[in-house]
Amino acid sequence: xxxxxxxxxxxxxxxxxxxxxxxxxxxxxxxxxxxxxxxxxxxxxxxxxxxxxxxxxxxxxxxxxxxxxxxxxxxxxxxxxxxxxxxxxxxxxxxxxxxxxxxxxxxxxxxxxxxxxxxxxxxxxxxxxxxxxxxxxxxxxxxxxxxxxxxxxxxxxxxxxxxxxxxxxxxxxxxxxxxxxxxxxxxxxxxxxxxxxxxxxxxxxxxxxxxxxxxxxxxxxxxxxxxxxxxxxxxxxxxxxxxxxxxxxxxxxxxxxxxxxxxxxxxxxxxxxxxxxxxxxxx
Amino acid sequence: xxxxxxxxxxxxxxxxxxxxxxxxxxxxxxxxxxxxxxxxxxxxxxxxxxxxxxxxxxxxxxxxxxxxxxxxxxxxxxxxxxxxxxxxxxxxxxxxxxxxxxxxxxxxxxxxxxxxxxxxxxxxxxxxxxxxxxxxxxxxxxxxxxxxxxxxxxxxxxxxxxxxxxxxxxxxxxxxxxxxxxxxxxxxxxxxxxxxxxxxxxxxxxxxxxxxxxxxxxxxxxxxxxxxxxxxxxxxxxxxxxxxxxxxxxxxxxxxxxxxxxxxxxxxxxxxxxxxxxxxxxx
Numbered sequence: 001x002x003x004x005x006x007x008x009x010x011x012x013x014x015x016x017x018x019x020x021x022x023x024x025x026x027x028x029x030x031x032x033x034x035x036x037x038x039x040x041x042x043x044x045x046x047x048x049x050x051x052x053x054x055x056x057x058x059x060x061x062x063x064x065x066x067x068x069x070x071x072x073x074x075x076x077x078x079x080x081x082x083x084x085x086x087x088x089x090x091x092x093x094x095x096x097x098x099x100x101x102x103x104x105x106x107x108x109x110x111x112x113x114x115x116x117x118x119x120x121x122x123x124x125x126x127x128x129x130x131x132x133x134x135x136x137x138x139x140x141x142x143x144x145x146x147x148x149x150x151x152x153x154x155x156x157x158x159x160x161x162x163x164x165x166x167x168x169x170x171x172x173x174x175x176x177x178x179x180x181x182x183x184x185x186x187x188x189x190x191x192x193x194x195x196x197x198x199x200x201x202x203x204x205x206x207x208x209x210x211x212x213x214x215x216x217x218x219x220x221x222x223x224x225x226x227x228x229x230x231x232x233x234x235x236x237x238x239x240x241x242x243x244x245x246x247x248x249x250x251x252x253x254x255x256x257x258x259x260x261x262x263x264x265x266x267x268x269x270x271x272x273x274x275x276x277x278x279x280x281x282x283x
Numbered sequence: 284x285x286x287x288x289x290x291x292x293x294x295x296x297x298x299x300x301x302x303x304x305x306x307x308x309x310x311x312x313x314x315x316x317x318x319x320x321x322x323x324x325x326x327x328x329x330x331x332x333x334x335x336x337x338x339x340x341x342x343x344x345x346x347x348x349x350x351x352x353x354x355x356x357x358x359x360x361x362x363x364x365x366x367x368x369x370x371x372x373x374x375x376x377x378x379x380x381x382x383x384x385x386x387x388x389x390x391x392x393x394x395x396x397x398x399x400x401x402x403x404x405x406x407x408x409x410x411x412x413x414x415x416x417x418x419x420x421x422x423x424x425x426x427x428x429x430x431x432x433x434x435x436x437x438x439x440x441x442x443x444x445x446x447x448x449x450x451x452x453x454x455x456x457x458x459x460x461x462x463x464x465x466x467x468x469x470x471x472x473x474x475x476x477x478x479x480x481x482x483x484x485x486x487x488x489x490x491x492x493x494x495x496x497x498x499x500x501x502x503x504x505x506x507x508x509x510x511x512x513x514x515x516x517x518x519x520x521x522x523x524x525x526x527x528x529x530x531x532x533x534x535x536x537x538x539x540x541x542x543x544x545x546x547x548x549x550x551x552x553x554x555x556x557x558x559x560x561x562x563x564x565x566x
Contacts, residue, residue: 142505150504179501185492190505192487193498193512196479204475209468215476218462221433222425222473223515225508229476232506 001084001170002026007100008089009040012117015145016087018047022066023174029072030079037072044070051146077107085170087139089117097121098129105131113163115139119191122184124156133158139167140188141176151176152188194232198241199248201229206256212278234277238270284367284453285309290383291372292319295400297326298428299370305334305349306457312355313362320355327353334429360390368453370422372400380404381412388414396446398422402474405467407439416441422450423471424459434459435471477515481524482531484512489539495561517560521553 005028006017017040021027029044031037048067052058073079080086086108090100097118108114113135116123127133138154151171155164164180171178185192201215216228233241238260245257264270264277271277288311289300300323304310312327314320331350335341356362363369369391373383380401391397396418399406410416421437434454438447447463454461468475484498499511516524521543528540547553547560554560 148504148507150501152501177500177504179493179497181493182491185487185490189487189493189498189501192492193480193483193502194506196483197476200476200479204468204472207468208465209475210462210464210472214462215472217460218433218435218472219476221431221460223477223508224431224510225506227507 001166001173003028003082004085004087004170005030005079005083006087006089007104008091008117009036009043010089010091012141012143012145013089014040014043014047015143016089016117016141017070018044018051018066019141019145019149019176020087020174021069022048022051022062025069025174027070028079028083029070030076031072031074033074037074041072055146076104080104080107080112081109083108083112085167086112086114087117088115092118092120094121094125097126101126101129101131105129108132113137113166115167117141119188120186122156122186123154123159124184127156127158134160135163137164137167138188139171140190142190145176149176150179150190152179152181152190154181154184154188156184195244195248198229198233198236199245199250199253201233202241202245202256202260203250203252205230206252206259230278234271234279234281236271237273238264238277241271284449284456286311286365287368287370287453288313288362288366289370289372290387291374291400292323292326293372293374294426295424295428296372297323297330298426299372299400299424300353301327301330301334301349302424302428302432302459303370303457304352305331305345308352308457310353311362311366312353313359314355314357316357320357324355338429359387363387363390363395364392366391366395368450369395369397370400371398375401375403377404377408380409384409384412384414388412391415396420396449398450400424402471403469405439405469406437406442407467410439410441417443418446420447420450421467421471422454423473425473428459432459433462433473435462435464435473437464437467437471439467478527478531481512481516481519482528482533482536484516485524485528485539485543486533486535488513489535489542513561517554517562517564519554520556521547521560 003026004020006013007030009031017027017029029040031040048063052063114130116138119140123138127136130136137159140152142148142150153167168178168180204210204215205212212230216230219228242257242260245253269276272281275282286309287303289296290313292314300310300312312323314323331346335346397413399421400423402423406421410419413419420442423435425431425433436450451461451463487493487498488495495513499513502511525540525543528536551557552559555564558565
């Protein structure tokens with residue numbers, strides 16, 4: 001693999017672009033408009049700065065070489081014309097993603113492997129729309145990609161093992177710890193573990209057993225982890241936590257979701273992004 | 284509080300004794316026989332050595348002063364005659380604990396507050412046997428007390444808030460991070476969080492989604508924690524994990540418990556203590 005095309009200019013899209021480019025791949029960023037590409041450029045430049053600050057020993061030259069590996073275009077056909085790999089990181093909406101795959105399926109060369117970065121949808125929900133289910137699978141990055149450098153890789157029943165292996169290799173070649181799943185799992189691995197931890201924390205708080213800061217404290221001290229469940233939920237964002245609680249098949253979860261809505265979300269306390277969630281992050 | 288009496292010479296008993304003594308309290312160790320006291324002395328000496336090795340800046344003099352604060356006796360009446368606090372860390376068996384409390388209840392002076400270190404039983408299961416339910420509560424230490432220095436404090440409906448507050452203060456005065464619970468909770472806080480994480484890890488493995496090492500890997504990278512669920516379970520011990528799985532009200536847990544028994548426990552793979560569990564720890 002040499003040429004990677006990324007669709008989607010959100011938080012993760014920009015991180016995937018730079019992580020891939022700084023590891024020597026040629027990356028094409030495809031956006032809807034000149035404006036969206038301008039935003040992408042700014043966002044990627046910001047990511048590049050953080051690499052230099054947060055990864056010890058990163059030289060200005062490495063950063064510059066990474067940025068030089070990136071090209072920008074609004075022309076979808078041109079963007080994928082020689083793509084070995086397409087990574088889709090567009091909005092988390094099934095209909096939007098299905099439409100996207102239908103639209104690009106006719107443009108892709110035979111060789112292209114296609115990956116979705118979706119964290120809540122399954123690749124099998126989209127495979128049929130890609131026109132190449134054998135070369136379609138999930139490649140899931142976590143936020144803060146240069147520090148939390150895990151990549152979960154998940155195929156469908158139809159994914160060709162050779163394509164799966166190529167993506168595992170690609171993840172490793174771009175500095176990620178590749179974590180393969182043997183079959184599809186809603187929530188992948190990380191969220192399949194995080195959700196029960198966070199829901200359990202919510203139920204301890206909702207049940208009146210202890211305060212968030214005390215629950216987090218016992219978790220940090222007892223396991224050596226840097227953050228307890230409430231701090232993690234503030235990072236994830238409480239709107240997402242609300243959705244997770246509404247879907248959780250655990251007694252008491254929906255009741256706490258209602259509290260979360262009235263006492264936090266409706267008050268504008270959405271987590272670290274708004275300066276307040278379970279904790280206050282204001283100076 | 285000045286005088287603390289500890290019953291139970293197991294792993295945690297010895298740690299509680301030294302942690303308390305090294306923080307300037309007078310500690311009485313009460314054992315059943317001269318032999319059991321000899322074992323306790325050796326065990327406490329071993330703990331003292333680890334303090335000096337593992338806590339930066341600990342002086343030989345501090346260690347010596349801590350050891351000098353400890354006295355040993357087989358005489359229960361003498362052991363508790365002037366006790367401000369009794370900490371019970373005997374075998375985790377309800378009948379044994381109830382008998383113990385009945386036996387000492389007549390020996391205790393009026394002032395003594397009594398704490399159980401039980402992790403699986405509730406204080407309310409034993410309160411009636413102590414003869415002083417108002418001065419009886421739970422004080423739960425974690426293993427490796429000098430590093431994982433959390434102390435969960437949990438009263439019953441009958442616990443006097445003043446006694447609760449004194450134990451919170453005692454925990455802080457002995458270098459622990461005191462984490463109060465507002466009411467009784469089976470599993471306390473830490474295990475109420477750990478169990479769902481570990482059970483979820485087991486179900487991912489049992490469901491054939493991924494291998495333990497990959498599940499642990501995604502947890503470590505995704506959350507920054509030092510250990511994933513399978514490494515944690517190897518530390519806890521797989522016999523305990525088996526019991527937890529048998530009690531878990533989650534689909535698939537009992538089935539995986541059976542696998543754990545046949546493929547691990549019956550093969551002598553009990554976790555880190557036997558050199559092998561989900562991982563091998565042999566050189």
